[in-house]
Amino acid sequence: MPGFMLNTMNFIALLIDLMFLYFGIGLLFGVWFVIAGASKLDEGVKGTPWHFRLILLPGSILIWSILLFKTYEEKAMNRKLRKRHLWIWLLIVVVVLPLVIYAYLNIPVF
Numbered sequence: 001m002p003g004f005m006l007n008t009m010n011f012i013a014l015l016i017d018l019m020f021l022y023f024g025i026g027l028l029f030g031v032w033f034v035i036a037g038a039s040k041l042d043e044g045v046k047g048t049p050w051h052f053r054l055i056l057l058p059g060s061i062l063i064w065s066i067l068l069f070k071t072y073e074e075k076a077m078n079r080k081l082r083k084r085h086l087w088i089w090l091l092i093v094v095v096v097l098p099l100v101i102y103a104y105l106n107i108p109v110f
Contacts, residue, residue, distance in 0.1 A: 010105075014101075014104065017104070023061060025064065026061040026062065026064040027061055029060065029061075029064040029068060030056075030057050030058075030060040030061040030064060031057075033056070033064070033067055033071070034053045034054070034057050034060060035053075037060075037067070038053065038056055038060075040071055041067070041071055072085070
């Protein structure tokens with residue numbers, strides 16, 4: 001069968017893959033956030049024991065995109081770095097993401 005037809009099973013598989021991608025990125029961010037990022041967001045977290053920080057991990061995995069935005073929203077981040085991050089995210093969204101989706105949609109079905 002040449003090409004690719006988007007049927008229900010392929011659409012569900014794509015959604016599941018995107019979900020795993022989201023939670024995979026969330027896990028990486030969550031580990032960083034628990035170790036270093038939480039103290040940037042709230043001064044009260046400094047010096048807290050490891051088991052308190054472990055409680056923060058599931059929530060930071062779920063809402064990592066919001067926490068990422070809040071963490072880097074601080075005044076300490078300069079405009080040049082903020083602009084660089086914007087260009088990198090635009091590159092990812094405009095170039096890399098469509099290429100990944102195109103490659104996924106063109107996987108031969110046997």
